[in-house]
Amino acid sequence: MFVTSAFAQESAPSADTSHAATEGETHSGTSVPAEAHGTFPPFDPATFPSQLLWLAITFGLFYLFLKRVVMPRVGGIIDVRNDRITQDLDQAAKLKGEADAAVAAYEQELAEAKTNANAIGQQANDAAKAEADTARKKVEAALDAKLGEAEARISSIKANAMKEVGSIAEDTASAIVEALVGGKASKAEIAAAVKSVAR
Amino acid sequence: MAADKVDPIHQFHINKLIPIDIGGYDLSFTNSALFMVATVIVAAGFLFLTTSSRSLVPGRLQSVSEMAYEFVGNMLRDAAGTQGMKFFPLVFSLFMFVLVANLLGLFPYFFTVTSHIIVTFGLAVLVIATVVVYGFMKHGLGFLKLFVPHGVPVFLLPLVVLIEVISFVSRPVSLSVRLFANMLAGHITLKVFSGFVVSLSALGAVGVAGSILPLAMAVALTALELLVAFLQAYVFAVLTCMYLNDALHPGH
Numbered sequence: 001m002f003v004t005s006a007f008a009q010e011s012a013p014s015a016d017t018s019h020a021a022t023e024g025e026t027h028s029g030t031s032v033p034a035e036a037h038g039t040f041p042p043f044d045p046a047t048f049p050s051q052l053l054w055l056a057i058t059f060g061l062f063y064l065f066l067k068r069v070v071m072p073r074v075g076g077i078i079d080v081r082n083d084r085i086t087q088d089l090d091q092a093a094k095l096k097g098e099a100d101a102a103v104a105a106y107e108q109e110l111a112e113a114k115t116n117a118n119a120i121g122q123q124a125n126d127a128a129k130a131e132a133d134t135a136r137k138k139v140e141a142a143l144d145a146k147l148g149e150a151e152a153r154i155s156s157i158k159a160n161a162m163k164e165v166g167s168i169a170e171d172t173a174s175a176i177v178e179a180l181v182g183g184k185a186s187k188a189e190i191a192a193a194v195k196s197v198a199r
Numbered sequence: 200m201a202a203d204k205v206d207p208i209h210q211f212h213i214n215k216l217i218p219i220d221i222g223g224y225d226l227s228f229t230n231s232a233l234f235m236v237a238t239v240i241v242a243a244g245f246l247f248l249t250t251s252s253r254s255l256v257p258g259r260l261q262s263v264s265e266m267a268y269e270f271v272g273n274m275l276r277d278a279a280g281t282q283g284m285k286f287f288p289l290v291f292s293l294f295m296f297v298l299v300a301n302l303l304g305l306f307p308y309f310f311t312v313t314s315h316i317i318v319t320f321g322l323a324v325l326v327i328a329t330v331v332v333y334g335f336m337k338h339g340l341g342f343l344k345l346f347v348p349h350g351v352p353v354f355l356l357p358l359v360v361l362i363e364v365i366s367f368v369s370r371p372v373s374l375s376v377r378l379f380a381n382m383l384a385g386h387i388t389l390k391v392f393s394g395f396v397v398s399l400s401a402l403g404a405v406g407v408a409g410s411i412l413p414l415a416m417a418v419a420l421t422a423l424e425l426l427v428a429f430l431q432a433y434v435f436a437v438l439t440c441m442y443l444n445d446a447l448h449p450g451h
Contacts, residue, residue, distance in 0.1 A: 071287070080253075
């Protein structure tokens with residue numbers, strides 16, 4: 001393997017030089033390049049001016065084309081995209097803020113409604129309590145009045161009864177006296193006697 | 200000429216396509232110039248056509264263009280700061296040119312522009328010239344502070360300045376040789392292994408069987424070269440950014 005390649009590598013330049021030597025400056029139609037002086041082609045100074053000139057021309061044009069046309073375009077595309085992304089992000093943030101505000105407003109309304117409901121409930125409670133109080137007071141007043149009336153009647157009945165107790169005692173006393181003594185005592189005497197006992 | 204097929208150097212030969220001679224200088228339109236033109240057309244055409252729809256949501260190819268743009272942009276901003284963005288067109292052109300030239304060179308029978316030292320040296324000199332010219336324009340003689348690092352003892356200063364000057368002068372050389380040597384070595388290796396396949400196959404059935412190994416190597420090397428093509432373009436652009444940073448902020 002290695003023998004073959006070494007042979008090939010060695011034989012090639014020598015073949016070139018022999019060609020160059022035999023054919024000289026005529027450059028007749030072989031595949032051997034004109035600059036084949038046996039020097040290593042990249043180090044052949046004869047090709048330097050031409051390569052430098054064409055490098056300057058091609059690279060110069062390339063530089064100008066990229067600077068004037070391609071880079072503004074690519075940079076523009078990327079800038080537009082970045083602008084668009086920031087714009088979209090801004091909009092998303094704005095929408096999020098709006099949504100947050102709506103949630104906050106909703107929660108505030110909910111809280112207000114709750115306090116309102118509580119107030120209404122409290123009011124209704126108080127009103128009911130007050131009504132119940134007045135009703136109770138009325139009933140109590142009525143009961144008190146009835147109680148007073150009843151007491152008055154009881155005392156009047158009692159007074160009457162007490163009044164009658166005297167006459168009953170006189171009757172009883174006259175009957176007892178009649179039964180025991182057999183004679184009639186005068187009414188006035190009996191009344192005086194009952195009064196003195198009752199006292 | 201059977202030996203020509205396996206000559207790994209043959210691919211680097213410059214052929215005159217349109218001979219031009221001005222003032223004794225050979226300025227011919229060669230295969231190298233042809234592939235420079237091809238590189239520019241492919242790179243510029245790709246960037247131009249893929250972005251022509253200016254879609255808000257990019258397609259695949261437009262994404263590639265945008266990625267390349269932002270990749271180089273971020274690289275430059277990281278290395279040289281926002282002030283460095285004035286060199287964005289230069290760095291982007293260099294990156295795209297080197298990348299596409301490297302990638303085109305991977306096609307069989309295509310000429311690799313970046314495998315010639317004069318081309319990479321031309322690009323490297325362009326970078327260093329930009330650094331020097333802009334450095335002196337912006338900072339005047341203050342640009343020379345680049346060679347005088349802070350906090351160095353006085354008795355060491357001459358030595359350090361000498362080293363700094365040498366390292367600065369060797370920059371265009373290292374920048375160009377790195378790219379050139381990578382492309383050259385990669386293409387020679389590829390050609391050598393492919394040459395094994397051809398030479399061995401000529402030996403008959405045993406040779407054909409034996410050529411499977413170098414063929415597999417050639418395939419693997421092609422993948423490696425694809426990586427190297429991208430990596431070297433990246434390295435070239437990164438170093439360009441760092442050198443431009445020196446022009447912007449010479450005081451270390």
